[in-house]
């Protein structure tokens with residue numbers, strides 16, 4: 717599933733090719749995504765200029781005139797840019813054709829993604845209740861401390877709650893907790909502010925590293941025939957049940973939390 721680093725890399729790959737360009741045509745081949753692609757999309761977008769490509773959580777936001785084209789990649793979606801588009805393949809569901817002939821193509825085999833027109837992005841139900849971005853100043857130890865006081869929810873589940881902070885998926889939550897030395901099952905409300913401060917740093921570090929890895933794949937988003945890849949960090953705990961901890965040698969353990977797999981070192985993480 718595309719996580720925040722993949723979505724941010726998509727944004728960085730696509731934005732330089734589309735910002736400032738006018739939309740010449742919109743072709744929707746299959747409207748049946750997670751929600752139907754709006755029927756009048758071509759009429760809404762034709763002739764307008766793409767002013768910016770932003771990201772909020774895992775949503776790509778194309779600022780276009782008085783509204784926003786919201787794109788979510790779902791489980792299997794990808795967005796790529798072609799100067800000369802190849803013939804359509806199965807699961808290519810929509811093309812945005814720009815005034816210089818560039819084509820932005822949405823591909824999504826499982827169709828859990830979304831393409832929506834949103835007049836006011838900050839007030840949209842998908843976006844308005846989201847917590848701060850992990851790289852925003854608003855995401856700090858004070859914030860985490862405030863929103864977790866008195867709560868018995870495990871810190872890993874708190875970290876993956878989009879109301880508290882967005883874009884920390886399962887892999888990154890596992891890895892950040894290892895780096896911060898915090899056991900995933902620890903009650904969020906019992907963590908001290910200094911430990912939460914370490915966790916904030918660790919979240920930013922793992923995401924920064926993943927985005928940096930994505931940088932080397934930026935070319936895959938333009939005129940490439942293959943699918944953009946996912947970024948494999950050198951995981952310390954994720955998927956390493958029974959393997960020795962890279963720091964202390966203790967066997968990594970596995971536990972399920974709210975249907976998600978958690979991995980931790982019983983010695984390094986308390």
Ligand SMILES: [Zn+2]
Nearest residue numbers: 961964981984
């Ligand atoms: Zn260890």
